[in-house]
Each structure stands twice: as structure tokens, then as C-alpha cells.
Amino acid sequence: MTSQSHDPAGTPSADELSILHVDMDAFYVEVERQRDPSLVGRPVIVGGSGRRGVVASASYEARAQGVRSAMPTAQARRLCPSAVVVTSDFSGYVEASAAIAEIFESVTPHVEPIALDEAFLDVSGAHRLFGTSPEIAWHIRGAIRDIVGLDCSVGVASTKTLAKLASVAAKPIVSPHGPRPGRGVRVVEVAEQFAFLWGHRVEALWGVGPVTLQRLRAIGVVTVGDLATARVDTLVAAVGAAHGAHLAALARGRDDRPVHRGGTPKSIGHEETFEFDIAGSQRIRSETVRLADAVASRLRAAGLWGRTVTVKVRYPDFSLRTRAQTLSEPFQTSRTLAAVAHRLVERLDLSAGVRLLGVSVSGLDDVAATDGRPSGSSASGADSPASETLQLALDLGPQSSVAAGQEPDTARGPTGDTELDRQIANALDAIRARFGRASIAQGAGTIRDAAPGERRWGH
The missing domain is CATH 1.10.150.20 (5' to 3' exonuclease, C-terminal subdomain)
Known part of the structure; x- marks a missing residue:
């Protein structure tokens, strides 16, 4: 390989190693080990346990046998028959991730989350309080260990690309005799960055x-x-x-992407791969309503409105189809989302059944940007008697508006939420906040033992 010269003016100086990439080590597995210490030292797979389940995370003991994330669980079991497969809800991971985020934000406001278990940090403004970038990396690693009880690997470099690669280099080492500790922190100095x-x-x-x-x-x-x-x-x-x-x-070492502070996500969605292909308009409609309700709940919890609805369908032959529609007004309720999603799904050929179904919302805006209400929406609620709220809360399918004395959705068109829609959504949120998510459900949620997001890797 021939060498290549680089302009020294484009090379960062030693005090510009301000980008950190923090990546948790086997995050889902280690959270499960906190819940159940008997799993410590054993090969563990977190993911779906059924015939269509996939691996979300594997312990280093399982990785030594060839198990990898996104691998079908059935294949992982063949590679590592002694592995314990854990299928759990997401609440523990979200809680641990939130605690880790607080540690990041105690050091710098410039945090860009990539997933629950990793983030980029720009620590250029934190040196006076916390020292050099390597010192900050060790500080963060120690704080996460002390406060959350989990280990992480940290890459320190001048760019996102280098920091990401450095965190991988800092990871524990997979070994047939058990994991060996990694560096924990890997600093890519300016003089070595190209090598x-x-x-x-x-x-x-x-x-x-x-x-x-x-x-x-x-x-x-x-x-x-x-x-x-x-x-x-x-x-x-x-x-x-x-x-x-x-x-x-x-x-060639050119990566000027800044660390973007956590802000409005690009989209929010849920999808599910079913253990057995589903068929029939009523079953598919019911699953669409269930997924739409979960997505709309997340929209409201995040204080967001959406404008574009996208549905995704994977057929039994693994072919994939998507359809999308942008509404004239922003929305955040289950009824609006379910109505549009159902219309989009109906445009697809469902005669062969459905292997995977997904619903997502994009074109997101913060509630603060709309003064707590999307533009053009009515605040009076004069045409929305509260006595109808409970009745409609139990049927959020595309025809629910007929029960309220409104025109059917096909006539009304995709124009966003009504005041009654928001009253229903508020009632649902209040019930779930007090009695738990399982206390009230829509669509297939009434006969399922888990809501979307609680089991993300198949059954």
C-alpha cells in the first residue's frame, strides 16, 4: 500500500480530540443479569424465543460460539445449545438508558443518542471542569459503573468515524475461555489516526x-x-x-459531522414479525390498530405531532412493500393514525398473508412549536360531548368516527385530529398512567399478552 500525503492544515491538533463515542458492553444482556444474577457467567441470548425470533444481544460467552445480533434465534440455539434465551419487556433497558443519559448530560449538553446503549458526546466545553478528553472518558466509564452498575467502552478521537472505531477497539475480547477485559477506553491520538x-x-x-x-x-x-x-x-x-x-x-480522515444534541427524532414506529403469518382483513386491521395505538402513545409521551404515516408489510416470501401518506394537519391520536394506516394497508395485496406489519409516523414537530395544539385544530370541543369518550376509547378502528355522529373517515379525509380524538387520547393516557398499559387495549391488544415494544424480536 503506497502512502499518501495529507495537508497538515487539515490535521487536528492534540487538543481537538473532543469527540467521544460511548457504547455499552452487551447492554441488554447485562441489564438482564442485574435482574437475574444466576445468568452471570452463562451464555445468554436476549431476543425472541420462537420460531421467528431474532437475537437482539448476546453475551460474550455466546458470541464465542458464533452467536451474533440479528441472527435468527433458532440458528443461535444450534450454535450455542447451552445458551439461556431471555425474552423480556423493554422497561428495564429504557430505565438504564435514562440513567446513563443523565451521566452524559452531567458532563456536557452536547449528547447525540444513537440508540439506547450508545451515544456521541462533544466534550470540548467540559475540559475546564473535568480535564482532558481521555480523563473525561474514564470519568464517564467509572460513573456508569458506579451508578448504573454496567460497563461501557469509550472511544476518544477528533471525528465521529474515529471515535466509533475506537470504542469498538476498547471492547472486551471474545475468547473460548470466557471474555477477556478490553481497554475500556481507546484514545486515537493525532499522530496515529491514519494508521x-x-x-x-x-x-x-x-x-x-x-x-x-x-x-x-x-x-x-x-x-x-x-x-x-x-x-x-x-x-x-x-x-x-x-x-x-x-x-x-x-x-482520508475527513469527517466534519458535528455532534447533534438530542432533539426531535425523525420518526417513531413499531413493527412486528408474527410467529405465524396472519391473514384475513379483520385480523390485519386489528393488528394495524394495535400498532397505531402504540405509536400514537409514544408520540404523545414525547410531546410530538406527526404528519406522515408509513406502513410496511413483509409477505411470506420475504418481499417487502411500503405505502405512505402525508396529512394536511399534524396529529398524535390513535384514531387518526389507525384510520390512515388501515387505508394504506388496504391498498396492498394481502391475499397471501402477512409475515411482518409495521406502522410509523414521520414529519414530526414538537408540541412547543405548535403551542400545544396543531395548527387549524379546534379548541372549543363544542361538537364533542364528553359522554361519548368512553364509548369511542374502546374502538379506535377506522369506523369509530361513525359512532360519534361524524362522517366516516373515507368521506372526512385525512385531515388530522378532532377535539374529541384528543379527549379520547387523554383519557387513555390517564387510565394507563394509573392502572398500567395492559388495563385498556385496542385491536389485537385485547387478546395479546404484550404491547408493541415490549417484545421487539419476535415471539
């Missing part, structure tokens, strides 16, 4: 999935170093202009 970066296989970079990897290998690109010295026109011919230029920049 560190170029030594990685190219699939370690963001944006290099299976298809891109195959195309890069076809032109002889195996490592990031190969990518850094490849001709840009060759890359463009292989993977396209924008993607080729982006990968070339990353390989």
Missing part, C-alpha cells in the same frame, strides 16, 4: 453494507487504506458519485 483508520477492514465504515462491500471488493478495496488510495473515479464507477465521494472522504 489506526487505514488498518480497518472497509466494512467497518458507515455506509458499507453487503452490496457496497461486494462492489468494493470487485475493484480490489479490502481495507480502509485501500479505499484511501483508490482513484475517486474508480470508486464512483463502482458505487455511485455521492457514495463514492463520501467513502473516499471518510477513508
